[in-house]
Amino acid sequence: MIREACPTLAPQRREHIRLLVRESGVARVEDLRRELKVSVATIRRDLEVLEEEGKVRRVHGGAVSTENRLDEAVFDDKTNQFSKQKRAIAEEAYQLIGQEESLFLDGGSTTLCLARLLKNRNDLTVVTNSLRAAAELANSEPRVILTGGELRKISQTMVGPLTSAVLSQVRVDRAFMGTMGFCLKNGLTTTDPNEAFVKGLVAEQAVQVVLLADSSKAEKVSFARVSDWDKVDILVSDQNLPPIFTKSLPKRGLKVCVV
Amino acid sequence: MIREACPTLAPQRREHIRLLVRESGVARVEDLRRELKVSVATIRRDLEVLEEEGKVRRVHGGAVSTENRLDEAVFDDKTNQFSKQKRAIAEEAYQLIGQEESLFLDGGSTTLCLARLLKNRNDLTVVTNSLRAAAELANSEPRVILTGGELRKISQTMVGPLTSAVLSQVRVDRAFMGTMGFCLKNGLTTTDPNEAFVKGLVAEQAVQVVLLADSSKAEKVSFARVSDWDKVDILVSDQNLPPIFTKSLPKRGLKVCVV
DNA sequence: TTGTTTTTGATCGTTTTTGATGGAATTGCA
DNA sequence: TGCAATTCCATCAAAAACGATCAAAAACAA
Incomplete structure (x- = not known):
């Protein structure tokens, strides 16, 4: 089987990734794959989009946050x-x-x-x-x-x-x-x-x-x-x-x- | 049979969709079809109208809420x-x-x-x-x-x-x-x-x-x-x-x- | 009633998304 | 440096979703 029905919408999944990246500052492709239950290809494509949007910065093996987490955390706290x-x-x-x-x-x-x-x-x-x-x-x-x-x-x-x-x-x-x-x-x-x-x-x-x-x-x-x-x-x-x-x-x- | 009696008026159905989308932030076309008991074609047409009205934003596979999320850098396609x-x-x-x-x-x-x-x-x-x-x-x-x-x-x-x-x-x-x-x-x-x-x-x-x-x-x-x-x-x-x-x-x- | 408009559902070709594969690039380690 | 492991990228095929179109049913008007 090449592909199964997509359970989550792409923007939703990407938002999920964005939050995960922002939360811990970094995220590895492999971890994201396990978390989101999609292939690494999809994860990479998502990271590409998120980088395009300026939400994350890609690095070898995953992505790091570009957003200033500290300020937001203070306020959210x-x-x-x-x-x-x-x-x-x-x-x-x-x-x-x-x-x-x-x-x-x-x-x-x-x-x-x-x-x-x-x-x-x-x-x-x-x-x-x-x-x-x-x-x-x-x-x-x-x-x-x-x-x-x-x-x-x-x-x-x-x-x-x-x-x-x-x-x-x-x-x-x-x-x-x-x-x-x-x-x-x-x-x-x-x-x-x-x-x-x-x-x-x-x-x-x-x-x-x-x-x-x-x-x-x-x-x-x-x-x-x-x-x-x-x-x-x-x-x-x-x-x-x-x-x-x-x-x-x-x-x-x-x-x-x-x- | 091509079509059965329409059980709900179109605006009513669209309002229902709007609420569903707003409630969870996202909605898949397939889920909406099951929920509202109409064809996917109708769902798509409804989403088209709702997008025109600015109530939801269409994405591949469904729609996402336009409310909240200021940092979503996407106005339109x-x-x-x-x-x-x-x-x-x-x-x-x-x-x-x-x-x-x-x-x-x-x-x-x-x-x-x-x-x-x-x-x-x-x-x-x-x-x-x-x-x-x-x-x-x-x-x-x-x-x-x-x-x-x-x-x-x-x-x-x-x-x-x-x-x-x-x-x-x-x-x-x-x-x-x-x-x-x-x-x-x-x-x-x-x-x-x-x-x-x-x-x-x-x-x-x-x-x-x-x-x-x-x-x-x-x-x-x-x-x-x-x-x-x-x-x-x-x-x-x-x-x-x-x-x-x-x-x-x-x-x-x-x-x-x-x- | 009859004719017209609107709405819905089905079909079909096209586009998008996804996952797999194989080769290239990068990293870590000796 | 060289080598192995991992990660990345380009490509392709399958599946799902999409849009356009048409026909049937319903709503509406005369």
């Missing part, structure tokens, strides 16, 4: 670390959204979870300075507007004067924001001043500001001041949120949702 | 068909770039190839309205500035007044641009007026404008006027470029590179 809580928080936040609204999403893994939930909503306009959120929504229903600006690689967000210029031209019904830390005294803080400035600007202009922050951020203080509590309308967090917040914040006019 | 040429054009264009320059990259597969070549250059500033180019450079060396604006899903580029506003604030040494079509009489044309406007704006402001266009674009005229030849400084194309261009354009002050 962060995405997974508290993913249960974060997803729950994102789902709660999603409930706040009405019809035909315009939203802002900033960078961060929780807002990225929220972005995923918006994919099938064709009535929304989503403004974001997060490249990841934009990528997530790039082929889905909502209207997407990017703020532009200089790309801050570590957070994959756009910041700086160009970002501010665009933000001054738009207004959103609801802004969903993350933060690196929050406490009663200092309000919201984050590591990067540029990032903080953008968040502050959005907080000024949004009709409603929703802070998405799991309890691990509580009582943390970071370098750059984002805004005080009076700019925030709703805090969505998890059950481990220290009671002091659920007590104090409502007195200051905030609504606190714990999931 | 054209990308693969001319990829050798496009990469050669991009490599030629890369030679034009000096030290410490600021560049603009617009949307399109050839400029995306070029973006890939810039990954290890830490002396460059890259301005782009292409989400794909930005994603490609998101974890690499060059400084990246996104223009912002409304995301045009079909081309994955940012366009509109917000884009214009940001572009008016920056100046680049070299702009690399693609086009849907070019001819001596009408200059550069593309399908979307918004896209054309952005390109035109960039052409005005860049010190040097480099047009990256393989020969398949020659003598094609599209709907929206981008700019006339006098805005373009260099055309990089392939050997199949009709001789009329290599003759006429230098007389109009352009340099023509054929790879």
Whole structure:
């Protein structure tokens, strides 16, 4: 028998190879053959295509990764670390959204979870300075507007004067924001001043500001001041949120949702 | 019997297919046939329609989801068909770039190839309205500035007044641009007026404008006027470029590179 | 009803993909 | 360096998938 029915589509198989190569940095043809149950000829042809696309670089015996694995791993780790809580928080936040609204999403893994939930909503306009959120929504229903600006690689967000210029031209019904830390005294803080400035600007202009922050951020203080509590309308967090917040914040006019 | 009563309406069946494809990311024609109890011919016709609508992307043996996967460098079959040429054009264009320059990259597969070549250059500033180019450079060396604006899903580029506003604030040494079509009489044309406007704006402001266009674009005229030849400084194309261009354009002050 | 259009399924020649084979190239080791 | 083992590449044949085409059935209009 020369050939049996192909169980997987070629692009799917190639994607599999790409992931395997990226995961361990290298992959041997022979290992890929065993893993994917196809002939070495097919593996080689796939590697050829992937090299053409710039996804891997071929070497004698296999292929090595061309993608910068480290950066992505850092971000993905962060995405997974508290993913249960974060997803729950994102789902709660999603409930706040009405019809035909315009939203802002900033960078961060929780807002990225929220972005995923918006994919099938064709009535929304989503403004974001997060490249990841934009990528997530790039082929889905909502209207997407990017703020532009200089790309801050570590957070994959756009910041700086160009970002501010665009933000001054738009207004959103609801802004969903993350933060690196929050406490009663200092309000919201984050590591990067540029990032903080953008968040502050959005907080000024949004009709409603929703802070998405799991309890691990509580009582943390970071370098750059984002805004005080009076700019925030709703805090969505998890059950481990220290009671002091659920007590104090409502007195200051905030609504606190714990999931 | 040639045909039995159609149990489901065609749009309903296509929606079913769309959901199946989106759910698992891929679907084989054979599986869809079993699932939907129609002939493979019908499945293929449905996939053709869905591809036309941008809902799925057809591949040999079935279809894959178009959602997610920004890093999939494949817009359509054209990308693969001319990829050798496009990469050669991009490599030629890369030679034009000096030290410490600021560049603009617009949307399109050839400029995306070029973006890939810039990954290890830490002396460059890259301005782009292409989400794909930005994603490609998101974890690499060059400084990246996104223009912002409304995301045009079909081309994955940012366009509109917000884009214009940001572009008016920056100046680049070299702009690399693609086009849907070019001819001596009408200059550069593309399908979307918004896209054309952005390109035109960039052409005005860049010190040097480099047009990256393989020969398949020659003598094609599209709907929206981008700019006339006098805005373009260099055309990089392939050997199949009709001789009329290599003759006429230098007389109009352009340099023509054929790879 | 009758005639027309649309949709579906079958057929057939063509294209694409895959696996095997044999010779060339590369690597590792003495 | 020389030699053996492995890996690569070009080529070919089989199988699967594809596209074009046509005919039957259904839906539709008059």
